[in-house]
Amino acid sequence: MTGMRWPLVPLGEVAPLVRRPLVVEPEGKYREIGIRSHGKGVFHKLPVSGLELGDKRVYRICPGDLLFNIVFAWEGAVALAGVGEEGMIGSHRFLTCVVDRERADASFLRHFFTTPTGLAHLLASSPGGAGRNRTLGLAGLSRIPVPLPPLDDQRRIVARLDAVSARLKACAETTERQEAELAAMLQQAFARITAGSPRARMADVAPLVRRPIEVEPDGQYPELGIRSFGRGPFHKPSLSGLDAGSKRLFRIEPGDLVFNIVFAWEGAVAIARPEDAGRVGSHRFxxxxxxxxxxxxxILRFWFLSREGLAALGQASPGGAGRNRTLGLDALSRIEVPIPSLDAQAWFEALHARASNLRALHAAAADDAAALVPAMLHQTFSPAAC
Known part of the structure; x- marks a missing residue:
């Protein structure tokens, strides 16, 4: 069917807007829906009482409704209500379109609105600025032209897309389980090599090394950032010498164990990689x-990201939450870290390297999988077909 041009009909002709206003009872309990952007489906908000809803206008949701969040429809806040949404409500910001089942398949239309063509129509029908200033107009939505191949063909397309999505979901769940098993295995292995091992202060085995650089007004200084929760380093844009002003900058070398002193307590610890050579950090790194x-x-990085290591960083970072918790230089130097034998360290690093290679394969497979459904949607709803 993708080699043929499908007829286009206004959405309002096959899926008109239907409103089911609900009278809110003060003693009643109600549960609202939300719609995630980028076609990620419906979620359920916490139950609220009628008193909490007050005079808020709400509408009943029914299974099979094609749903649009008028504030973020332009970025794919489109979903299909399932049986799990029976009895739920939505505010005036959630539009419910009821699909004529004799002419269109609701899932087919939902898939269309996640394609670049469908999103472009939603964007054009949502005048205004970015974010909450872009609102999907009811009249504009009803006029959006949607492709309408024969109903049997719609269902076949949906079945194929859903089957692929189901397989990808199963693969993702398997990968997530394997990742958890890998993490548990590494933690157990690390616990074995560090059990009973001697301890030494950071100042004695990994002292602080500062490499101040002289900032030139016409120079460019690419900065390095460290993500929290052990998610590693990332590259910031270059900072000009003029923008740096009196800011103190220090050179970072590959192999450095780097701490972001503001968020060390939540795992902003990483090892600088070869590709980070030439990067700089402020006094906070x-x-x-x-x-x-x-x-x-x-070995040090892994320990600092363990429960014990994070607790030590927390104790060395006095203050309140967020930017009020700052890792002290002296406190860091006094932290006592485990020092397993060099043979045990080498064994663990080899094990960790194999786990990292496996994770890299998982990540590459996930990237390929994430691109598969959009590619299928593009092929299915290509301009030649629509």
Whole structure:
């Protein structure tokens, strides 16, 4: 069917807007829906009482409704109500279109609105600025032209897309389970090599090393950032010398164990990679250099991201939450870290490297999988077909 041009009909002709206003009882209990952007479906908000809803206008949702969040429809806040949405409500910001089942398949229309063509129509029908200033107009929505191949063909297309999505979901769940098993295995292995091992202060095995640089007004200084929760380093845009002003900058070298002192307590710890060479950090980024004759940076990084290590960083970061918790230089230097034997360290690092390679394969497969359904949608709803 993708080689043929499908007829186009206004959405309002096959899926008109239907409103089911609900009278709110003060003693009643109600549960509202929400719609995630980017075609990620419906979610359920916490139950509220009629008193909490007050004079808010709400409407009943029914299974099979084609749903649009008028504020974020332009970025794919489109979904299909299922049996789980029976009895739920939505505010005036949620439009419910009831599909004529003799002419159109609701899932087919939902898929269309997640394609670049469908999103472009929703964007054009949502005048205004970005974010909450862009609102989908009711009249504009009803006029959007939607492709309408024969109903049997619509159902076949939906069945094929849903089957692929189901397989991808099953694969993602398997990968998630494997990732959890990998993490547990590494934690157990690390616990074995560090059990009973001697301890040493950071100052003795991985002292702080500062490499201040002289900032030139016409220079460019690419910065390095560290994500929280052990998610590694990332590259910030370059900072010009003029923008840097009196800001102190320090050179970061590959192999450095880097701490973001503002968020170290939540795992903003990483090892600088070869591709991070030449990057700089402000005074908020501490670089420690491990004495390789005693302990590797990877062993230290793994420990600092363990429950015990994070607790130690938390104790060394006094203050309140967020930016009020700052890792102290002296406190970091006094933290005592486990020092397993070099043979045990080498064994663990080899194990960790194999796990990292497996995770890289998982990530590549996930990227390929994430591109599969959009590619199928593009092929199905290509301009030649629509």
């Amino acid at each position: 501490l670089t420690c250099v491990a004495d390789q004759t005693r302990v590797s940076a990877e």
